[in-house]
Amino acid sequence: MNEELRTEELTEAAESTETMADYEEHFDDANPWNRVADYMANKTPLHVVVEGVVNGGVIVTVEGLRGFVPASKLSLSYIEDLETYLNKEIDVRVIDVDQASNRLVLSAREILREKEKKARQELINSIQVGTVLEGTVETLQNYGAFIKLENGLSGLVHVSQISNKRVKVPSDVLKEGDTVTVKVIGVKDGKISLSMKALETPVEEEVPEKVVIPKSEKISTSLGDLLKNIKL
Numbered sequence: 616m617n618e619e620l621r622t623e624e625l626t627e628a629a630e631s632t633e634t635m636a637d638y639e640e641h642f643d644d645a646n647p648w649n650r651v652a653d654y655m656a657n658k659t660p661l662h663v664v665v666e667g668v669v670n671g672g673v674i675v676t677v678e679g680l681r682g683f684v685p686a687s688k689l690s691l692s693y694i695e696d697l698e699t700y701l702n703k704e705i706d707v708r709v710i711d712v713d714q715a716s717n718r719l720v721l722s723a724r725e726i727l728r729e730k731e732k733k734a735r736q737e738l739i740n741s742i743q744v745g746t747v748l749e750g751t752v753e754t755l756q757n758y759g760a761f762i763k764l765e766n767g768l769s770g771l772v773h774v775s776q777i778s779n780k781r782v783k784v785p786s787d788v789l790k791e792g793d794t795v796t797v798k799v800i801g802v803k804d805g806k807i808s809l810s811m812k813a814l815e816t817p818v819e820e821e822v823p824e825k826v827v828i829p830k831s832e833k834i835s836t837s838l839g840d841l842l843k844n845i846k847l
Contacts, residue, residue, distance in 0.1 A: 647678035648714040655709035660726055663707055665700045673700050675707065680719050682709075688722035691731065736805065738768060744799050747814065752793040760785045762797055762809055770807030772797060779815050 654661060654677075663682070667674035672685040684707060686694055694700070711720035750762035750770070759773040772795075774785055782788055789795070801808035 647680050648712065650678050651680060651709050651719060652712045655712055658708055660706050660708060663705060665703050665705060668697045668701055673697060675721065677709070677719065677721070682719040682721050684721045684723060688724045691724065691727050735768070738766060739802060739805055739807065742799055742802055742807065744802060746799045748797055748799070750795055750797055752789050752791050752795060755785045755789060755791060757784050760789050762795060768807060770797070770799070770809040772809045772811055776800070776810040776812050779812050779817060
């Protein structure tokens with residue numbers, strides 16, 4: 616009976632004993648620098664609040680650590696006044712970790728670019744071939760005109776789709792800033808093909824009048840018949 620009790624006590628003691636490796640594992644998990652390094656490796660999105668504005672960027676806190684978001688990484692466009700970001704909630708990713716230098720840098724730009732790309736693709740997918748839209752001529756190339764559409768997307772009117780009449784180069788009939796009406800004729804690989812010609816009234820070709828020229832013998836005979844009836 617005593618031996619059985621002793622065995623149970625030894626078993627319980629063995630199960631409750633933590634090795635040094637266990638302590639090291641717990642220590643690694645508890646180290647916030649290791650956690651933010653994992654966030655960087657896994658490209659984990661983090662929801663943070665801007666707590667301060669400094670020269671060249673803003674300050675946020677991640678896992679109790681002070682993090683810096685450069686102004687160039689806050690938005691997809693230039694920010695005139697960083698103070699507008701104070702107390703604002705933003706989504707960021709860790710892009711640089713250096714515990715020795717107490718350096719933690721984050722960025723919102725990549726996440727914003729991904730969201731913009733996804734929203735654009737969803738908008739493109741919603742466009743149906745045959746849709747008629749208003750747009751503005753953005754740029755002109757020898758091969759066609761790029762049109763900024765009313766929904767914010769851009770599409771190309773190939774030079775062959777500008778008019779029913781022959782157009783050598785787009786600049787012959789269009790200029791940047793012109794407002795045009797276009798028809799969607801194709802959507803492929805994220806690109807939108809447009810046509811102005813499809814909305815024009817087709818030009819009717821003139822049918823040439825058919826002229827029948829009589830043979831020379833018939834002409835001579837006709838003249839002979841005409842003259843024989845004339846009295847001199």
